[in-house]
Amino acid sequence: xxxxxxxxxxxxxxxENVFIVFLGVLVGTIVGAIPGMTTPMGVALALPFTFTMxxxxxxxxxxxxxxxxxxxxxxxxxxxxxxxxxxxxxxVLDGYPLTQKGEARKALDxxxxxxxxxxxxxxxxxxxxxxxxxxxxxxxGPPEFFTLIIFSLTIIAGVSGDNLVKGVxxxxxxxxxxxxxxxxxxxxxRFIFDNWNLMSGLNFIPVLIGLFALPEIIxxxxxxxxxxxxxxxxxxxxxGMKEFKQCFKSIFxxxxxGVVLGAIPGIGGAxxxxxxxSEARRNSKNPENFGKGELEGVAAAEAGNNGVAGAxxxxxxxxxxxGDVVTAVILGAFMVHGLRPGPLMFVENLPLIYALFIGIMLxxxxxxxxxxxxxxxxxxxxxxxxxxxxxxxxVLCLYGTFAINNSTFDILVMLLxxxxxxxxxxxxxxAAPFLIAFILGPLLEDNFRQAMILSEGGxxxxxxxxxxxxxxxxxxxxxxxxxxSKQKNIPLAG
Amino acid sequence: MTRNRIxxxxxxxxxxxxxxxxIPYGIKVPKNIAYVTTSPAFxxxxxxxxxxxxxxxxxxxxxxxxxxxxxxxxxxxxxRAPRLLIIALMLFGFYSLIETLGMVVPSIVLIFSLMIFxxxxxxxxxxxxxxxxxxxxxxxxxxIANIPIPLGIFEF
Numbered sequence: 001x002x003x004x005x006x007x008x009x010x011x012x013x014x015x016e017n018v019f020i021v022f023l024g025v026l027v028g029t030i031v032g033a034i035p036g037m038t039t040p041m042g043v044a045l046a047l048p049f050t051f052t053m054x055x056x057x058x059x060x061x062x063x064x065x066x067x068x069x070x071x072x073x074x075x076x077x078x079x080x081x082x083x084x085x086x087x088x089x090x091x092v093l094d095g096y097p098l099t100q101k102g103e104a105r106k107a108l109d110x111x112x113x114x115x116x117x118x119x120x121x122x123x124x125x126x127x128x129x130x131x132x133x134x135x136x137x138x139x140x141g142p143p144e145f146f147t148l149i150i151f152s153l154t155i156i157a158g159v160s161g162d163n164l165v166k167g168v169x170x171x172x173x174x175x176x177x178x179x180x181x182x183x184x185x186x187x188x189x190r191f192i193f194d195n196w197n198l199m200s201g202l203n204f205i206p207v208l209i210g211l212f213a214l215p216e217i218i219x220x221x222x223x224x225x226x227x228x229x230x231x232x233x234x235x236x237x238x239x240g241m242k243e244f245k246q247c248f249k250s251i252f253x254x255x256x257x258g259v260v261l262g263a264i265p266g267i268g269g270a271x272x273x274x275x276x277x278s279e280a281r282r283n284s285k286n287p288e289n290f291g292k293g294e295l296e297g298v299a300a301a302e303a304g305n306n307g308v309a310g311a312x313x314x315x316x317x318x319x320x321x322x323g324d325v326v327t328a329v330i331l332g333a334f335m336v337h338g339l340r341p342g343p344l345m346f347v348e349n350l351p352l353i354y355a356l357f358i359g360i361m362l363x364x365x366x367x368x369x370x371x372x373x374x375x376x377x378x379x380x381x382x383x384x385x386x387x388x389x390x391x392x393x394x395v396l397c398l399y400g401t402f403a404i405n406n407s408t409f410d411i412l413v414m415l416l417x418x419x420x421x422x423x424x425x426x427x428x429x430x431a432a433p434f435l436i437a438f439i440l441g442p443l444l445e446d447n448f449r450q451a452m453i454l455s456e457g458g459x460x461x462x463x464x465x466x467x468x469x470x471x472x473x474x475x476x477x478x479x480x481x482x483x484x485s486k487q488k489n490i491p492l493a494g
Numbered sequence: 495m496t497r498n499r500i501x502x503x504x505x506x507x508x509x510x511x512x513x514x515x516x517i518p519y520g521i522k523v524p525k526n527i528a529y530v531t532t533s534p535a536f537x538x539x540x541x542x543x544x545x546x547x548x549x550x551x552x553x554x555x556x557x558x559x560x561x562x563x564x565x566x567x568x569x570x571x572x573x574r575a576p577r578l579l580i581i582a583l584m585l586f587g588f589y590s591l592i593e594t595l596g597m598v599v600p601s602i603v604l605i606f607s608l609m610i611f612x613x614x615x616x617x618x619x620x621x622x623x624x625x626x627x628x629x630x631x632x633x634x635x636x637x638i639a640n641i642p643i644p645l646g647i648f649e650f
Contacts, residue, residue: 045639055572084626165555169505169548175541188522221611222577304573388619392627395601398588399631403641406497408592413584427501445537457529 008354011056021055022357025366029374031065033070034400038085038205039069040325041403047329048088054338056352058300062333066326067363070314071115071270071371074302078107080383080393084212086439087269087305089400090277093159093432094210094290094297101265101293105375107240110295112304114251120364121255122262122310127357130318133263138214139314140264143461147471151240152271155278155284159291159432167433170424174434177202178350180247180443185449197409206401206410207438211424211431212418213359213397217390238375239295247299250280254300258307263314269305270439274394275388282478286411291432310360317341325339326403501552506549512542584608596646601628 024046031042044063050058073088078095091111098107102405125133140148153171162426180191181201192198203207244251254276262271280300281290290297313330315321334341339349346353357462401414424431455461462468521535528538584607591600606624616621635641 039641082543163555165548165551169545169552172541172545172548176538176545179538179541183521185528185532186524186534188534189520190522190538191516191520193520218578219583221581222574223610295645384612387609387612387614388623390612392623393607394585394608395605395628396631398601399597399628399635399643402597402643403635403639406641408644409590411589411592415589419582427497448537449532452529452531456532459531 004350007351012358019065021063024061025068028065028068029072032069033075043329056355074111090273090301094294097293105238108375110299111302115306116368118255118303118307125259126310130314137263142447144467145447145467151471151475152481156433157482161430170429171433171437174437175441208412210398210414211421213423214418215421247296250300251303254303255307258304259311262308262311269308273301273305276300305415502552509545596644
């Protein structure tokens with residue numbers, strides 16, 4: 001053990017490695033903060049640069065970008081209501097209202113603290129619990145995934161505002177929109193109507209940007225100049241230890257949720273963020289403040305989102321199974337250097353694994369430093385008058401949307417979603433349930449249908465294991481509590 | 495009739511439209527489906543039924559004091575509608591020009607027009623922001639991110 005650790009330090013401790021982790025986190029933060037530039041895109045772009053590097057150096061560069069990207073997505077989500085990544089869409093729910101209240105710095109600070117803490121917890125889990133979590137993750141089949149997503153969807157009630165019916169309608173519209181594209185099992189067309197642009201379905205990012213950033217901007221420009229008083233949005237004071245302590249429970253819970261879900265291949269940061277947010281709201285003394293600028297909401301979303309970072313490496317390193325697109329690219333980097341992640345690597349290349357762990361831990365420190373140094377400057381964006389900021393944001397969204405697939409069709413989708421989002425705003429339909437359902441919808445349907453194929457059409461498979469029972473029980477309890485709390489707000493004509 | 499009821503009727507009819515028109519014509523169901531639950535149309539059908547039910551619930555829902563769903567929007571629609579039309583024209587105009595003029599030149603015009611439209615009058619600042627922001631974005635995406643931003647007729 002000591003020998004391996006000493007060798008690991010000798011592999012890691014070079015100026016190049018120490019710098020490359022810093023560079024990775026910095027680049028990742030910038031990439032994540034640009035709407036349209038996704039973390040997988042950043043990691044994929046950096047992959048060719050790693051070919052000539054030492055294995056540890058190259059892989060740490062990619063891991064650094066990944067971690068920075070997860071945090072960076074929250075910056076634009078908080079400041080301009082345009083999430084840089086799907087996972088950051090949960091941060092929007094309370095982050096942007098906080099900016100509107102003049103507390104952008106506080107929101108950015110708590111997002112950073114939650115991100116760093118969750119990232120650190122995730123790294124610890126990776127180092128200490130890789131084997132245990134990997135074997136637990138392998139117990140998740142389609143029925144378990146299905147029940148987990150069903151439970152995650154109960155958050156819709158929490159973000160529906162005062163009218164649950166409208167929230168459910170918004171969610172069903174999101175679910176319906178997610179069915180567009182080629183059917184994943186039979187390969188037949190669904191709502192394509194001979195438009196080949198729709199074959200792969202609608203991309204997340206144009207829908208995200210269209211639904212969140214554009215309606216606010218359209219609303220601003222639609223008001224007459226006299227009605228359009230620029231709110232003197234002050235960046236305000238930052239968050240300190242007091243706020244961190246207040247949000248600690250949610251941050252800790254979110255980190256655990258992120259770690260557990262991150263270890264399951266194919267889940268990703270978005271469900272973790274939403275589940276963490278939902279749990280924070282459920283356990284909060286002020287659940288009614290969620291969605292209106294609650295600091296704990298930002299903390300929970302970011303903790304859930306960043307908690308997956310280290311954990312997604314668990315199935316990759318211990319089983320050789322990439323959990324998402326980013327870890328698939330990182331797997332590629334391993335293979336380019338002649339390494340094959342999996343149980344054998346822990347026997348044959350243990351010092352290299354330990355060297356990676358050291359670099360990964362260092363990335364958490366860099367994340368804090370880079371975040372802290374940039375927040376003061378970045379948060380000044382919220383002081384720019386809307387008359388100057390919004391036109392720039394529109395163009396940034398247009399470029400970012402195009403960049404996803406080099407497709408002008410995505411721009412059209414974004415504009416149409418902007419109109420839909422504006423209409424939803426006018427008719428008081430909450431956008432968050434729509435988005436949550438749109439993101440979780442494909443996971444829900446795919447796992448349901450895979451379960452049905454496994455069971456030859458029998459619904460009994462959905463209660464086949466204790467994990468399924470656990471999530472069904474949680475769902476039932478959540479629905480019961482939600483109906484109880486909402487009862488007085490949805491009076492029906494008798 | 496309240497705004498919620500009208501919206502409810504619209505949602506209800508939309509749900510029926512999905513169930514009876516869009517699903518039969520928009521989804522190709524293979525003939526060899528073994529179980530109905532694995533059909534490509536199964537999930538959309540379930541969702542459309544929920545939409546119909548929720549639309550009906552919205553129709554019968556009593557006016558809610560908390561949601562202020564029927565509250566008037568501060569700026570009257572008379573003022574709002576022409577402005578919305580202009581915004582839509584600007585955004586969709588940008589989209590329609592991409593193929594011929596690319597993204598950079600239309601975005602310079604778009605930023606400047608939106609700034610004028612928002613009532614800003616610091617001309618030099620507006621001109622420099624309108625010019626440099628699209629150029630910087632173009633340089634970033636093309637030279638750093640390696641993503642080809644279309645230039646249309648300005649492509650050399």
